Amino acid sequence: MPTTPTHPDAPLTIDANVRASSYFVLRATHACRHCRHATPVYALALPPGHESTEAEIELDDDGESRGLDPGAFHDWLFSPPTWQRVPGPALISQVGILAADVAAHLRQAAPALRPDPDGQGQWTNFCEHCGHAIWEGDLYPTVGQAFCPKDDAAATQVLVQTVHAPFAAYASMIWSDGYRNKWPLFKRLGVACGEAD
Numbered sequence: 001m002p003t004t005p006t007h008p009d010a011p012l013t014i015d016a017n018v019r020a021s022s023y024f025v026l027r028a029t030h031a032c033r034h035c036r037h038a039t040p041v042y043a044l045a046l047p048p049g050h051e052s053t054e055a056e057i058e059l060d061d062d063g064e065s066r067g068l069d070p071g072a073f074h075d076w077l078f079s080p081p082t083w084q085r086v087p088g089p090a091l092i093s094q095v096g097i098l099a100a101d102v103a104a105h106l107r108q109a110a111p112a113l114r115p116d117p118d119g120q121g122q123w124t125n126f127c128e129h130c131g132h133a134i135w136e137g138d139l140y141p142t143v144g145q146a147f148c149p150k151d152d153a154a155a156t157q158v159l160v161q162t163v164h165a166p167f168a169a170y171a172s173m174i175w176s177d178g179y180r181n182k183w184p185l186f187k188r189l190g191v192a193c194g195e196a197d
C-alpha cells in the first residue's frame with residue numbers, strides 16, 4: 001500500500017533547500033562498473049513551480065564570496081532562507097537530507113536508493129548484484145547515462161512515478177532546465193522545454 005502522508009500541512013522541519021507540493025521518482029537501468037550487471041537506479045525530480053532557497057551567491061574554493069563585501073556576505077550567510085518559486089523543473093542529486101515522508105516512500109518505491117554511511121549519509125544508489133555504491137558521476141552529468149538520456153526515444157527508458165505529496169530535501173546539485181542536455185529527461189516528465197520566446 002502506498003505511503004500517503006497523513007499530515008500534508010505538517011511543517012517539514014528539516015534544513016531543506018528545495019521543496020515542492022509533488023515530486024517524481026525516476027527509475028532507469030545502469031550497468032554497474034564493478035560487476036557489469038544491469039541494475040535499477042533511481043533519481044528524484046521536481047515539477048515546475050517547485051521552490052528553492054535563494055542562494056545565487058558564488059563561492060570560490062576558499063569559501064570566499066565574490067562580488068559581495070564582507071558585511072553583505074555575513075548578512076547573507078546568517079539570514080533565514082528565502083524561498084523562490086522556480087518556473088522550470090529540476091533533477092536533484094547529491095541529496096543529503098530528505099523529509100521523513102519522502103524517505104519512507106522511497107523505502108518501498110526506490111529500494112536501491114538509500115543513505116550511504118560511507119558517504120556522509122548522502123542518498124546513493126546501490127547495485128542490487130554486488131552491493132557497491134554507484135557513483136553519481138556515472139548516472140547524471142553525461143549524455144547517454146541513465147538520467148541524461150540523449151533523446152526522446154532514450155528517455156522512454158526512464159520510468160516515471162509521480163508522487164502527489166509534499167517534498168523537501170537538501171540537495172547539493174540541482175539540475176535545472178538551464179542544462180540543455182536534461183531536456184529529453186524533462187520532456188519525459190511532461191514538461192515542455194525549448195527556447196524562450
Ligand SMILES: [Zn+2]
Nearest residue numbers: 032035127130
Ligand atoms: Zn554491481
